Amino acid sequence: MNRLQKLFQEKKENILSIYFTAGYPELDATLRIAEKLEAAGADFLEIGFPYSDPVADGPVIQASSQRALENGMTVKVLFEQLKDLRKRVNIPILLMGYVNPMIQYGVKEFCTKAREVGVDGIIVPDLPMYEYEELYKNDFLDNGLSNIFIVTPQTSEERIRKIDDLSSGFIYLLSSSATTGSALDVSDKITSYYERVKSMNLKNPLIIGFGISDNQSFMRASKYANGAIVGSAFVKTLKADGSDYLSHIDGFINNIRSRNASSN
Numbered sequence: 001m002n003r004l005q006k007l008f009q010e011k012k013e014n015i016l017s018i019y020f021t022a023g024y025p026e027l028d029a030t031l032r033i034a035e036k037l038e039a040a041g042a043d044f045l046e047i048g049f050p051y052s053d054p055v056a057d058g059p060v061i062q063a064s065s066q067r068a069l070e071n072g073m074t075v076k077v078l079f080e081q082l083k084d085l086r087k088r089v090n091i092p093i094l095l096m097g098y099v100n101p102m103i104q105y106g107v108k109e110f111c112t113k114a115r116e117v118g119v120d121g122i123i124v125p126d127l128p129m130y131e132y133e134e135l136y137k138n139d140f141l142d143n144g145l146s147n148i149f150i151v152t153p154q155t156s157e158e159r160i161r162k163i164d165d166l167s168s169g170f171i172y173l174l175s176s177s178a179t180t181g182s183a184l185d186v187s188d189k190i191t192s193y194y195e196r197v198k199s200m201n202l203k204n205p206l207i208i209g210f211g212i213s214d215n216q217s218f219m220r221a222s223k224y225a226n227g228a229i230v231g232s233a234f235v236k237t238l239k240a241d242g243s244d245y246l247s248h249i250d251g252f253i254n255n256i257r258s259r260n261a262s263s264n
C-alpha cells in the first residue's frame with residue numbers, strides 16, 4: 001500500500017491537497033514548499049512538472065510553468081531535487097504533468113524513478129485511458145504508483161465505472177470543464193453531477209478540484225467528496241518578489257481550513 005492509499009484508509013473527510021509547480025518561483029523551491037505545506041497541515045501534495053503547452057491550465061498555472069521552465073526546471077532536475085524528498089516530507093506526493101515530457105523521459109524510466117524518490121501517484125490529464133491500459137499500466141503498477149483519472153461533468157456512467165476499476169488512489173472530480181483557476185461553478189447542474197457520482201458508490205475516494213480557493217469553496221467541495229485540491233489560488237501566493245514566499249504558506253492553509261494561526 002502506498003502513502004496515498006494509507007491516507008484514504010485513515011482519513012475520510014476534509015482531505016486537503018495543494019498543487020504547486022516545481023521550479024516556481026525559484027528553481028530550488030520544490031522541497032522547501034513541500035516541507036512548509038506539510039508542516040502547515042496539507043494532507044497530500046500534487047507537484048506539477050512544467051511543460052510549454054499546458055492545455056488544461058489557466059493563466060496562473062501557465063505563467064508558473066513558463067517561469068519554472070525559464071528557471072531551468074525539467075523532469076530530470078525535478079527527480080534530482082526529489083532525491084531528498086523522503087528525508088524531509090512524509091505526506092503522500094503526486095506528480096502532475098502532461099504526457100509529452102513523460103514520453104521524452106521514457107514512461108517506464110519515469111515510473112521507476114518516481115518510485116525510487118518516494119512518489120505515490122501520477123496525474124496525467126492528457127493520457128488517454130486506452131493508452132494507459134495498453135501501454136503503461138504495468139509500469140505504474142509495478143512501481144506501486146496510483147494513476148489518477150479525471151472525471152468531468154460530461155463523463156458517462158459507464159466510463160466512470162471503468163475508471164473506478166482502473167484506479168487505486170482516488171478519482172479526481174473536475175468541478176467544471178474549463179481550465180484551472182476558473183471561478184467555482186456552484187450551479188444546481190454541478191451539484192447534481194457531484195451527487196450522481198457520489199451515489200454510484202465507487203470503490204475509490206473522490207477528490208474535487210478546479211476553482212477551490214478558500215474555506216467556503218473547500219467546505220462546499222468536501223460535502224460531496226472526501227476532500228479537495230487547491231492549485232491556482234495557492235500558486236498565486238508564491239512570488240519571488242523579494243518577500244519571503246514561504247512565510248505565506250501557513251496563513252494560506254489556516255485560511256482554507258478556517259483555523260486561526262495559533263490553533264495550528
Ligand SMILES: O=P(O)(O)OC[C@@H](O)[C@@H](O)c1c[nH]c2ccccc12
Binds near residue numbers: 057181211
Ligand atoms: O488551479 P485550480 O483551479 O485550483 O485547480 C487545481 C489544479 O490546479 C491542479 O489539480 C492541476 C493543475 N494543473 C492541472 C491540469 C489538469 C488537472 C488538474 C490540474
